[in-house]
Every structure is written in structure tokens, then in C-alpha cells.
Amino acid sequence: MVPAARGAKGWKRKRKEEHPMSEREGHDAVKAEEEARLAETLGLVRAALGEAEALHGRIEDGYREAKRYQVAYRGEIDPAEAFQNELALAEVDRRAAQSHEAAAQLRKMLDAPYFARVDFAADGEGGPEAFYLGRFSFAAEGRTVVSDWRSPVAALFYEHDETGPAAYEAPSGRVEGFLSRKRQLGVERGELVYAADSASSVRDEVLARELGRDSDRKMRVIVASIQAEQNRIIRDEEPGTLVIQGVAGSGKTSIALHRVAYLLYRRRGELSSRHVALLSPNRVFADYIAGVLPELGEEPIEAFDLRGVVERALGGSVRVAPARSSVDAVDEAWRERARLKGTAAFADAVLAFLEQVPETAFAAEDLTFGRRTLDAAWIDVRFRAHGGLALEERLDLVAASVVYELESTSVGRDRHAVPTKREARRRLAGMLRAKDALSLYRFFMAEHGWDGALAIGSKRTVEWEDAAPLALLQGAFSGFERYDGVKHLVVDEMQDLTPVQHVLVARLFRCGRTVLGDCCQVVDDGNSATLEDVARAYGAARVVRLTRSYRSTSEIVALANRVKPAAGLEAVERHGEEPRIVGCADTAEVLARTLEAVRAFRASGRKTLGILHASDELAARYAELLSRDVDVHLLTERTETFEEGVSVASVKMAKGLEFDEVVVLDADERFFSTELERTLLYVAVTRALHRLTVLHRGRPSRFLAG
């Protein structure tokens, strides 16, 4: 084996060293080689697309013909034949969808069939082989032309900066060998834009190029520039729960979605998109990230929100009041109640209580039917025999035992006194100390001296903070309808869930999980969950940490670090304007400055501008005032889609999203003075990719000064 460029740093130097050519000639040779390869690949893709389209046309003709036959001979076809026809049509439908999907992928490949090349020689297998890596794999003429970014060999590209001895894990075992080339290839609209042999400097350049792009209304695919630390998370296949703690903009959400794509690829046949679900903070966020999996050639996954999950677990037994925000709510008593229920100690108390529910809630008594009595001890033993089941499920089983016992041991006249199972169940239910989960919850709160922290409104309406613990008790009382169809769950913005809410999610979704978020972005003082609390809620979860921030320019990251030094963001070298911090005399000036920023944004040709306020109510008020002059979208809990243009939102609603430019309103002591508000300001400034304007009235927030 003759390595092509052992240890070379970049293609220019490497070519120069190895060939007696000038740098220019080396460049031209690489360019010519890659252009020829690109032309060949595009030719093959075009041919495959032609075939796929022709096949699609034939399938559609066949479908139409079969339908026509069905209609024309409706009266004459017997039911068996009609059924056969339906099955055949369903199969044709499936093939049509597949061929449509294949054609769509091929069209995307015409734009950019691949983004990289690695030359690797496996030990003992002769000279190096070139692997081209793309978003989708592609085979033609009996060979692999492009390998999927998730294929085992592609790990070489993500894991190695330098050429040299290397290895990757294949299904058949570890493949050792020599990586002689790692080339980054920029292809846009079918044209080769750049070709550069990788070293860390090139990798950084490519990353900076990717990051410098404008944001979109949809989250982007990052396969061409996944970093080694991110790659390890994406390719982590250990069972159980993986918790990703990452600073703002560290790519957590992107990685989680690429990880789902990776798992779908690796476990094809066993895991499909139907088996993966996402627990997302709100609908706008779900819409924002919805495009990533389809862009990677996978079906979209189902998104749930926590409220939906909690209400389903409660099964309509109570009503749940809307969630309140600790930024807007001035009700100190409510804050106190919420704070209590957001602690890990509260979650622990609920868990301990769940363990004792059977003992607490059921007191066995003698049970008499006619002349026969089953004594309390007999009942108690049977009740306890069904550990792990919900109270009501146990009562069903004990009722069945009662009937069986009486039936099998009664003779003569006593047989008339044997109860039905329903009657036995009714009598056993009379031994419950609590008639439902809500009574149990009251009992639990009273037992801990927390009765004052329970505010139940009319028509059994409980506060949002009580809904999850109550749902856990509902599970202990009546049993849960679990999400058994879900084999992998992604929980995003983990810091939005309190410890007890995490415990509920862990019980409802008993499957592999990727849980991600940033415990530095808790924007609710009613939640004191730490990273350890989150990991504990899911049993023995593995925790990984990401500290590099990819989203914002170094200047914006520097400001974010001043606002919240504890976050410890590491910037990626990418420079832009200094953030502007502007004092305003009054609301009129805040509006005028904001409009100025909107006009500059419009002129820049960038795609998204976020105008953010600490408060939901004031965000709505500002949106109303601004909409007199410019088009703006207000993002609320009810918003369904994330649009290009100007969005106005509270910081809480903007979490997880990003904008090319951000204006933070009222960044002064009125809104940003407490520790919670420090976090809000941190979240707000870290939403910006390229430009940030911070407006304040009166004294600027102390956090802006560091």
C-alpha cells in the first residue's frame, strides 16, 4: 500500500511536496480530478433519475388502469377478487410512494451528491479506495458511488483531522488501515465550489463557512460539518438514556435529530420513524425542526408536548389550568407553591409515596357474603400479591380470587350467596381509603404538611404544577396507558421540565431516550432541576457535555459570557459586528430604534429577525405597536409555524429558535435584575447568529456590564 499523502496538512502543501508541480498546478489537478468525478457522478444520478421517473410513470399508469377496471366491472367482480384488487392497489400505492421518494432524493443529489471524500486502505487489502460521502447513498453499475454519511466508513471523516493510521467500526468488526486522504468538497447546484484536503484549519474554514450562512425558517442539516465531539454523540448506540447537556448554540437539537437519523439507519427493519417521538416545548419549535429528518431522507417523527402527555395520563379525571409564567405572574402565593413542586425533594417525596400507595390507600377488612366470610388477612395477602400493578387493577384481580374461592369452596345453599365479580369488586372498592387519585394527592400533600400548597379550583381544576404528580398518582390508582409503540424518545429543552415531570415522562416512555437541554437556560423560578436531578429521573442515564457554541459570532458569544459567566461558552472563531447596546429615553424611542433595526434587516437581505422581550404580555403589546408600521409575526403558545421575516416573542417562546438578527427590548433593570432574569437575558442574546441590538430604557441591566 502506498499512502497518498502521509500526514499532510492540506491539499496545497501536500501536492506540492509530493509532486514537482507548482501550487497552482496542484490546485488545478485536484480541481480537474474532482470535476471529472462530479460530472461522472451527476451523469449516473441523472440516468437513475430518468429510470425512477419512468418507473413512477409506469406505476401510475398501472394504478389508473387497475382503478378503471375496478370501476368498469364493479357489478361483476366478486368480493374475493375485489379484496385482492384492493390489496394490489395498496401495494402499487406503496411502490409509487417509494419511487416518488427515490426520485426526490436523486433530485437533491443533482444539487450536491456528496460533500467529502476519504481515501482509505484497509490493512492487507491493497491500495486505498476512495469513498465519496453524501447525505444519501447511491449505487449504480453495480458499485457504491456515494456512501451514506451514516455508513461505518464515514466515521473516518468525522473522527480524523489528519491523515495516518485510522480505523472504523463495521458490522463485521473493527477495520484498521490507513487514511491517506480526507477531502472536503463543496458542491452547489451541481458545480464544484471548492475542494480542500482536510487539516484542522480546513475543517474550521468549512465550519465557519457553514455557520456564516443565514438562518432559515427550518433547522438545517449539518452533515458536512459535524464535529468530532458531536459525531460521538450521534453514533452512540448504547442502550438506555443519554442526557446531553450543552451550552446555548452547541448544536444539541441538531445532533439529537441527526442521531435519530443515525439510529434509524443502523436499526433499519427494527426501528422506523413511527417508533420515534419528540417531546418538544411548543408547536413553533416542532415546526422549526420538522424538516431535518425528511431532509436526511427519513420520515418525520411525531411530536408531543408535555401538556398533551400529562393530560392523556390524567385521562380526563381533572381539569388542568393553563401554565403560568413566573416572569408575568405577580401572585407570590402561586410562586411559592410552584417553587415547592419544582424541587427534586418534591419529586422524591412523590416517588416515596407512590411506593406506599397500596398500603396507604387500601385497608383490607373481613368480607362476608351470606354465611361465608373471607377474613381481612386473606384479602390482604391477595391484594399484596400483585405488587407493581395499579390499585384498581389489583382490586379486579382480588375480586376474581374472591369469586373463585367462594365458588370452589361453597356447597348447597351457600352457592346462592356467591357474588358476581362486579359485586365483589364494589365491596372491595369500599375498603379504599381514597376514592380517586385526587383524594390520594390531597392525602399526600397533607401528610407532608403541604396542604397550603394545593389550590384546587372549581370543577376539579388543578394548577399546571400539580398535573404531573397527580398523573403519577393516577397511574398508581388506575394504571397508565404507556406509549409502548415508542422505542426511542427525544426530550428537548430538558430544563423546562421539573424533576417530577421528568419522572412522569420516564414512567410513560419506557424506551431508549435522548434527553437534551441546558440547565443554564432555566427560565422559570418554579423549577430548580439540576443536571443530576434530570439524569436521576431516568435511572442510570449517561451524561455528555458540550461547551462550544456554534450559533453566534465570537462577539455575541463574548457578550453572552458577560451576561452569564457560569455558562462558560466557548466561541467558534467567526467574527461579526460588535453587539450594540443602545439607551432609549422612552417607549417611543424604543419603537423608533426597533423600526430602524427592522429596516436595516430588510435591506440586508437576511431571512430572520427576532424581537424579544422578557414578558409574554409586553411582547404581545410591542408586536401590536410595531405592526402599525411593519409586518411582524407574534409567536405564542398557539402559533403553529415559524416564518421568515420579523418575529416578536417572549424569550420563553424563542427558546430553541434562532434568528439572523436579534433585538432585545427593555434590557434594563426593570426586567433583567434577578438571577432568573439574568438567564432570560442570556437566552435572548444567544438566539442571534450574526447581529445583536440590545435596547434599554433607564439603567441598563447590570448583567450587560458583566
Ligand SMILES: Nc1ncnc2c1ncn2[C@@H]1O[C@H](COP(=O)(O)OP(=O)(O)OP(=O)(O)O)[C@@H](O)[C@H]1O
Ligand atoms: N457542526 C455544525 N456544523 C454547522 N452548523 C452547526 C454545527 N453544530 C451546530 N450548528 C449550528 O449551530 C446552531 C445551533 O444549533 P442548535 O439549535 O442545534 O443548538 P442548541 O444547542 O440546541 O441551541 P439552544 O440550546 O441555544 O437552543 C444551528 O444553526 C446549527 O445549524
